[in-house]
Amino acid sequence: MTIEAANEAGLRGRRLRLGMVGGGRGAVSGAVHRIAARLDDQYELVAGALSADPERARASAADIGIAPERAYADFRTMAGAEAKRVDGIDVVAIVTPNHLHHPAARAFLDARIHVICDKPISRTVEEAEDLVQAVQASGKVFVLTHNYPGYPMMRQAREMVASGELGTLRLVQVEYPQEWLTTPLERSGQKQAEWRTDPARSGAGGCLGDIGTHAFNLAEFATGLRVERLAAELTTFVPGRQLDDNVQMMLRFAGGARGSLWSSQVAPGNENGLQLRVYGEKAAFVWRQDHPDYLHYTQFGKPPALITRGGPAAGQAAAHATRIPAGHPEGYLEGFAQIYADAASLIRAHDAKRPPGPAAALLPTAGDGLRAMRFIAAAVESSRRDSAWVTLPL
Amino acid sequence: MTIEAANEAGLRGRRLRLGMVGGGRGAVSGAVHRIAARLDDQYELVAGALSADPERARASAADIGIAPERAYADFRTMAGAEAKRVDGIDVVAIVTPNHLHHPAARAFLDARIHVICDKPISRTVEEAEDLVQAVQASGKVFVLTHNYPGYPMMRQAREMVASGELGTLRLVQVEYPQEWLTTPLERSGQKQAEWRTDPARSGAGGCLGDIGTHAFNLAEFATGLRVERLAAELTTFVPGRQLDDNVQMMLRFAGGARGSLWSSQVAPGNENGLQLRVYGEKAAFVWRQDHPDYLHYTQFGKPPALITRGGPAAGQAAAHATRIPAGHPEGYLEGFAQIYADAASLIRAHDAKRPPGPAAALLPTAGDGLRAMRFIAAAVESSRRDSAWVTLPL
Amino acid sequence: MTIEAANEAGLRGRRLRLGMVGGGRGAVSGAVHRIAARLDDQYELVAGALSADPERARASAADIGIAPERAYADFRTMAGAEAKRVDGIDVVAIVTPNHLHHPAARAFLDARIHVICDKPISRTVEEAEDLVQAVQASGKVFVLTHNYPGYPMMRQAREMVASGELGTLRLVQVEYPQEWLTTPLERSGQKQAEWRTDPARSGAGGCLGDIGTHAFNLAEFATGLRVERLAAELTTFVPGRQLDDNVQMMLRFAGGARGSLWSSQVAPGNENGLQLRVYGEKAAFVWRQDHPDYLHYTQFGKPPALITRGGPAAGQAAAHATRIPAGHPEGYLEGFAQIYADAASLIRAHDAKRPPGPAAALLPTAGDGLRAMRFIAAAVESSRRDSAWVTLPL
């Protein structure tokens, strides 16, 4: 059964009421989250604090059909007002620049509203720790939109690893090269480049925080392993840039696996070259996000095989995250939508005091967000200490 | 500006009210159309005649949030009732098996409701001619969901051809191999296989009508050329099958270009191997639907180049059909959604008596549907006449 | 055991003495044949009539270490003189333009010298028939250097088909597009382009004879099937060109399989895009000459697999034609050399009146050359008769 069929097969009473913080006119991430929320028809967007600029916030809300009285000028007002409404939002999506993730999430958790939050969870480990505690204290659902765990073939891979098909894992090679910051784009007025290279808004990691964390998160998700120690070198190649634009790292995983992580934003020819390669005693897989429906799988001693989403070797975990038959490519938006779809199931189960389905366990949590912040801190420390091995709390 | 930004940027007053015929529980195409309609937030689904089985129709409607009073037991009742409502549907999506396309479309056109209709438009040339006339008589919008013209890189290709970058075109090689009917699946109870191999429900073409028409439509769309004559050989490889499961064809285009078309449903290893290769005097391109964000482009005498959706060589036509930045793959649902998004723009313009935007000209029409039926008829005739060249009206 | 090990493992007494006709300074094909002959160390080149220009013939011979007294000014003199020497050549390689293949081969067969001859065997069916008879009359070995049957993965494919792994074959799609004649290169003084587009030197087929025959030969070799009828369209796109530069063809094979053949020399982006795709009831394979060590193989209902030369699924036929371990690419010269190596084995067996090894049966013969000439004639006739189906003698 495809997810859409599942979603539509009487599993819900009504669409969840969704609010949004950030994502006003011109913000790409807001549009992505809205499409993701719509795709499986689990949400209706009814409120927003879409911009720190009140006029822009109002106009942006009007653009997308939010009623004027639920177009707020700031997220704190929104949290308070929505908490009081009988038809208040069930859940808020936070899609601001990084530095607002923590305060906005706190505001909604304190108002006892579920939170879907863009990654990274915060700018610092301390903020992340605070949020983990706030989530626990609130008893509400908190989902972090690390989107790559939403891809069917990453769930397929995780399932295969967990089943023992690959044997004990030995090696995890993950990389995420991009090219877009090859030149000092942040000095051209490009907004994305500005805030992503600004420590005040992005935190201690540049490339490290922006995409290195994706690579880290995906490697742990797909393998079920945990990085125990890392030795890193952060580099800033573009003169004048304040944060790293290239990250090299060696990894030691708990249990003995080894690996490396490379992320870069100065690598021409790479739009989004996220690639994960995992090698076990018995088999190995390779996945590339630019062709996400394919999992290249090799059992040692047999010919390499191509497992496709929906094809003969794909299992239940992939099928759960699939909307259309094999051979018709799914992509980024569908993977993102899967996070929203599974979040909806989790929220519904939570609110109905039902146990959640198995996919809930695959959703990135505040704990994953904290883990990513610790990863950033460890990499920064290692790099400052001439690439010494630094331990990451498990 | 991405399509989502455009869609949300104050270009609409309200979502269009959408009805659906067909697409009840278990029907893949219904789910696809609904996702496509939702993706860019231009429609709300408010009515349906989702199944010929009244109980199933009602249950399916409940699944997807259609109010009970607008869950109809048959499409004629629906057309009549919706035409009378003040808040009646603006447009209906017809997603039934082929044999119902014509009567359903007639019913809604007659009720003066816009129509979005799955391909093929009908089972016969005569039905298609009737619909073309009905569309003209009604003055309503009729959009056929040939989805491949919705892909950004096919619009990019069409734009490049039209601009003369390839020079005079010489060769058009198009193919659409699949594997799913390699065995007599229709005898296993699989519904899709049953009706697609049944002349009563599918018409005169099997593989020819199901996917050969996609190949034909895409070849003409991307090149702007028209097939003038064809010499075909239809084959049925699986014993007992009533319709062709493999199609070979040589093509002569008006103006002198040559080409060939191959479609098959008995080709193991091909989930959906749609591929279009076009060669001109100066340059050539190759596109494969399984990696739809890539257009392989070679100017004669220069190295082959990879034009990506959102990348440095992509133009306005591609950008119009794009939601997310380069490097994050889009796929089938996004291409399908583009047809819906452009159809919404066309309907809005039509209803406001405004001239439509340029993308309206890219939407498949009833005329394209008629053309595809003539293509089927010509291929069947050629094959019957031992592959003689048969002329296709331009 | 690799071929080199086999060759060197006491299977020979001495290198075969090789003569060459054609292949003087600047002739690419001469160099290719010489490398192919040297690669497995089965031949020593001792005589030649390398050019029709006596001075060039002498200088070319000196370049490559042929003794002056065995550097002949014409092939008839050479045949006569070598036949008389005690240490005369065992075998001659004919690498001239097409129109000289027949007279040169006749001369050496008449002198009772084995012949290795470049394809096509002649310019006309009649010449080819004459050579077939001459070979039979002479009792000598005649090998045609269709090189693609020399590739390990084509032998692997042939073996798999023969073993029944693919089930009854249904479809054979073969194509050989090139780009080099996109412009009227023959008017620029380029020698290759000149003679290949000249009917007097090339025969009735342009693109058809040059590379269409390769596609035809390979399709029959790898499948073991025979083309029974064909319907063709030959086109000349470049104004003023005397021979076809594009070939489209539908194929009917004896036994019921269908297929198509496309070859072109006006397809930008294709250096040598030879590709063979074969689909059976149970499985299918795809092979591309630009990555010749890979055979893409799909059993219906299983994930596509990659069979590599030397990898776990490669069998004896591939191993016989392999020199180096898996993962180190072999290419064109190695495939060509395989024809020479197997020809040496055949010649040695012939001269020793021993039965030849199994690979001898894989070598292209004069009969294959005649078949290719009939293929050319049939295609020309079909195209002249508006693509009527023309029967090819089996």
Add this chain to the structure above:
Amino acid sequence: MTIEAANEAGLRGRRLRLGMVGGGRGAVSGAVHRIAARLDDQYELVAGALSADPERARASAADIGIAPERAYADFRTMAGAEAKRVDGIDVVAIVTPNHLHHPAARAFLDARIHVICDKPISRTVEEAEDLVQAVQASGKVFVLTHNYPGYPMMRQAREMVASGELGTLRLVQVEYPQEWLTTPLERSGQKQAEWRTDPARSGAGGCLGDIGTHAFNLAEFATGLRVERLAAELTTFVPGRQLDDNVQMMLRFAGGARGSLWSSQVAPGNENGLQLRVYGEKAAFVWRQDHPDYLHYTQFGKPPALITRGGPAAGQAAAHATRIPAGHPEGYLEGFAQIYADAASLIRAHDAKRPPGPAAALLPTAGDGLRAMRFIAAAVESSRRDSAWVTLPL
């Protein structure tokens, strides 16, 4: 002009007389060297000490046509005897296991015979230093068969970097994964696996020495950069194995570039996954040895382009190392042969006291061999010191 044409165009008086040490029956590397030496017809193999086992040495020599009186039982006898012959060998190829490289090379250099030696040059830095001195003292040619610098596209890349097309280099990502030692193959009696995992015969590096040195050598060759410091982690995954089977490394290059190196012999799915990716301020390239005729090249801000051997963007350096036209793949043997061809040119120039051609500067030297040994020593030291950065003498 292709290399073959060049070689044959009167540039030589006679073939160089070649001897071989190692490479008896069953030794793959001996066969590879012999093919490489034959391919461009610059050498004739006339003497050998092919095995440490006298009987095997004699039989192996007979296999390949070496006269009995020049089939030696040990390399010292061979060096002495050949040095005394009027027709003694010009050059010896040393293709033994690693531990014999140094003593054999010394013996022939001392006998004033040119040496072509398999890599690595020795087992230890000290032996390598000794050989560098011995080469200088002897005044003879010493060529190390690091074969990857023989590939046309690696020469193309080096030329492009040197010309400044990529701008200042920032990143060098090189990797060489294999799968063949995933299991304890060395305990199965497989000879290759035995000596390559034995410190006594291989030296201090397992995977590091066998293929890590190839990656290191190629990275420096193609970029012209020098590794200044490295931080390494060597791992042995297969229980009981004495040497590393996986290598992770971070690299700092003189001048500020960064990079990483990964080599592994326990990575299923990789036959020989050597890949080099180089990113500069203005452009980048990617090369994979499994498709060696392709260089993927992206200028920042332009679409990725495919530079092919012989294609429109390939330059002089590639053309020098090319035998056949574009589109016909060359591979491992041709790259290897290029080292032999350029070595022949260098030896001829040396013996004629002529200045060598420009390609001589591209040949790997004893200095490169010493550098590789220092690389091994540095990596071993770094790994022992918990991946501390270790300086490599420039």
